[in-house]
Amino acid sequence: MTQQDWPVGYGRRVLAEVDSTLDEARRIANSLAGPEWILALHQTAARGRRGRAWHNPKGNFAATLVLRPDAPPQQAALRSFVAALALFDAVVAVTGRASGLSLKWPNDVLLNGGKLAGILLESVGNGTGVNHLSIGIGVNLAEAPSAAQVEEGAVRPVSLLSETGIAVTPEDFLNALAAAYARHEHSFATQGFAPIRRLWLDRAARRGEVITARTGTSEQQGRFVDVDNDGQLVLETANGRVAIPAADIYF
Numbered sequence: 001m002t003q004q005d006w007p008v009g010y011g012r013r014v015l016a017e018v019d020s021t022l023d024e025a026r027r028i029a030n031s032l033a034g035p036e037w038i039l040a041l042h043q044t045a046a047r048g049r050r051g052r053a054w055h056n057p058k059g060n061f062a063a064t065l066v067l068r069p070d071a072p073p074q075q076a077a078l079r080s081f082v083a084a085l086a087l088f089d090a091v092v093a094v095t096g097r098a099s100g101l102s103l104k105w106p107n108d109v110l111l112n113g114g115k116l117a118g119i120l121l122e123s124v125g126n127g128t129g130v131n132h133l134s135i136g137i138g139v140n141l142a143e144a145p146s147a148a149q150v151e152e153g154a155v156r157p158v159s160l161l162s163e164t165g166i167a168v169t170p171e172d173f174l175n176a177l178a179a180a181y182a183r184h185e186h187s188f189a190t191q192g193f194a195p196i197r198r199l200w201l202d203r204a205a206r207r208g209e210v211i212t213a214r215t216g217t218s219e220q221q222g223r224f225v226d227v228d229n230d231g232q233l234v235l236e237t238a239n240g241r242v243a244i245p246a247a248d249i250y251f
């Protein structure tokens, strides 16, 4: 395993237990002088995307990065791609291999086709801007939920330990992730979304294949051809190209 230096300018706090690191982020955001990682060894009320519960057994990684981006909400939200790339690199750093890893739009990390990690972005606004942005990240380092604990049709959950035999502590994973995040954040801040988008697309799962995008009310099927400059999923459908801002993807 590579030893990573903690990135300059980023704070860190480690909590033995909390309701959710996203809730803790909301509580402390206004008191922070700079970006801060909050790592919890146990969460009692972890949440996932679309209001789902997030399975969070001991030994898995659960953290939130709190930022104060000086940007409109749409621009700030592109950091979900920054975080997904950082997660990808952190897994490579702790395992020494990239084989079997891919990214699923909008921001899941897959290992051998199963869901290894998820990201949930929450922001608190101040009119037209973002007061703070919280990037909540969960990684099944030690244990994946059973198929019965996730919704029907969802990608099967996997853990790093079960897929690779490699045991990584949440603290070691945070070191790798924080270093990787800082690198990609620097690129995003200085060069914008274009390089992030290119790297993300190079790692995308099922590009060129027909996939299904479901929102609460509708479903679209089409060939996954691109992610556009706003981070939207672009599908080639029977009715032409459509750009989808938010959905759940089914393979």
Ligand SMILES: O=C(O)CCCC[C@@H]1SC[C@@H]2NC(=O)N[C@@H]21
Pocket: 020, 021, 022, 043, 045, 046, 047, 048, 049, 050, 052, 054, 061, 062, 063, 064, 108, 117, 118, 119, 120, 136, 137, 138, 139
């Ligand atoms: O549904 C998903 O894929 C996103 C899961 C995000 C889980 C993480 S764990 C740390 C942070 N705290 C939470 O309550 N949720 C996120």
